[in-house]
Amino acid sequence: MLKNDLFIRALKGEIVTRPPVWIMRQAGRYLPAFMKLKNKYDFFTRCQTPELATEITLMPINQLKPDAAILFSDILVVLQAMNVDVEMKDGIGPWIPDPIKNKKDLFNIIVPNIKEKLGYVLDAVKMTQKELKNSIPLIGFAGSPWTLLCYAIQGQGSKTFDKAKAFCFEHPILAHEFLQKITDTTILYLKEKVASGVNAVQLFDSWGGLLSPKDYDEFSWYYLQQIVSELKKITPVIIFGKGCWFALNKMSHSGASALGIDWTCSAQNSRYLSGGNITLQGNFDPARLLSPIPKIKKQVTEMIDEFGKDRYIVNLGHGILPNIPLSHAQAFIDSVKQYENIK
Numbered sequence: 074m075l076k077n078d079l080f081i082r083a084l085k086g087e088i089v090t091r092p093p094v095w096i097m098r099q100a101g102r103y104l105p106a107f108m109k110l111k112n113k114y115d116f117f118t119r120c121q122t123p124e125l126a127t128e129i130t131l132m133p134i135n136q137l138k139p140d141a142a143i144l145f146s147d148i149l150v151v152l153q154a155m156n157v158d159v160e161m162k163d164g165i166g167p168w169i170p171d172p173i174k175n176k177k178d179l180f181n182i183i184v185p186n187i188k189e190k191l192g193y194v195l196d197a198v199k200m201t202q203k204e205l206k207n208s209i210p211l212i213g214f215a216g217s218p219w220t221l222l223c224y225a226i227q228g229q230g231s232k233t234f235d236k237a238k239a240f241c242f243e244h245p246i247l248a249h250e251f252l253q254k255i256t257d258t259t260i261l262y263l264k265e266k267v268a269s270g271v272n273a274v275q276l277f278d279s280w281g282g283l284l285s286p287k288d289y290d291e292f293s294w295y296y297l298q299q300i301v302s303e304l305k306k307i308t309p310v311i312i313f314g315k316g317c318w319f320a321l322n323k324m325s326h327s328g329a330s331a332l333g334i335d336w337t338c339s340a341q342n343s344r345y346l347s348g349g350n351i352t353l354q355g356n357f358d359p360a361r362l363l364s365p366i367p368k369i370k371k372q373v374t375e376m377i378d379e380f381g382k383d384r385y386i387v388n389l390g391h392g393i394l395p396n397i398p399l400s401h402a403q404a405f406i407d408s409v410k411q412y413e414n415i416k
Contacts, residue, residue: 075272077209080141083352083386084273084309084330092377092385093140094409095212096402097313098392099133100145103402106132116161117153120146126197130211131204136399137406141210141273144201144266146194148216148277149224154190155182155258157225165229172228172236179247184257187265194262198269213271215263215300217278217314218255219293222248234280241292248292256296260303267308274304275311275333282316289320301327311354315391321346336361336390340379354386357405362389362397366404373408382412 075081079093101107107129110119119125129145149159149167160168173179188195202211224230226237241248263274281293297312304310305328312324313333324332325347334343334355343353357376362369377387387409393402 075207075210077140080210080386081272081309083384084311086350086352086384088383090382091413092380092382092387092409094387094406095139095141095143096133096137096393096405097143097389099137099139099143099402100129101393102395103393103397103399104132104136105399106136116147117150117159120150121193123193123196123200126194127200127204130197130201134205134209137403139209139406141212142201142205143212143214143275144194144198144271146197146214148214148221148279150191150194151215151255151258151262152221152225154185154187154262155254156185157182159224167224167230169225169228173225173240173251176247179251182251182254184254184261187258187261191262191265195265195269198266198271202270210272211270212273212275212311213263213266214275214277215259217276217281217293218252218259218296218300219281219284220277220279221255222251222292223280223283225251234283238283241288252292252296256299260300263300263304264307267304271308273309273311273330275313276300278312278314278317281314281320286319289317294320294323298327301329305329313354318342318346322348325351331386333388334390340376344380350384352384352386353380354388356390357388359389359391359394359397362393362401362405364401366401369401369404370408373405374412377409377412 082089083093126145130142134142153159158170162168223234223237226240227234281289301310309330311331311333312329314320315335318338331352331354332347334353336356336358
């Protein structure tokens, strides 16, 4: 039994004294200890070495003491397991030397044996849970099929993912074949993560907001719903679609336990669009953590007031930035923990 089950209770919609809090990318570059390891090991070595992934996952838990841990990994390990060569280049980010361009390229894409190809992630889950000793929940995650397709076809990060969109619009049959393979792999992957010990899963649809609502339904939501339908049977599911405010209503009827909200959608609008009966997570602007600490504390309290303490998980509206002072991240966490004393 979890010693701190606040996060799980919020996902269930139970009444709480204060909302739980964690930070997307909380095991990241704003941590001095993380930077020491970053300088010593390359990115995918850190992901693929269970001992390192565990150590990194625990860094923010030991320092900031949030109400949930999220396994250190990357959404792109799924593509690697499917025979897509993925590198991480300094100053560029994800880099795919041979992007998917045609049917021949797609022929080489497989739905892998998860234990064989991604066993290192499952080992990291087990190792991390052993170290956490049932103190707080551990979150597993995956990228949405659409978001993974964007990288696999574009070949790198982009503000528009124009090549990925062009591929979908010009070759929809191939696009859907690829998306279904990613979906099938993701379902198997997340099921194995749950079997290995994660207490909840989050789906990151980082680039869903680049699509029109109609195209979102066809190229993203259709596949996300498949994943939610399978995973909701065994664990709470959180959907985070950046810029996907237009899909909050259908997301709220998907079987997910919670929906992530970015900072461009207000508490009032997100409650209205989602129907008001589902747990929401977010939505502090990550750049706002650069504000003076008293301002951070004031705005966090206001944010909780606006969302309401129940059916709510405090988080950022996207991942924490590398240049955030550690003391400011700490103030963010502490402000939430002090909320019950303020009210």
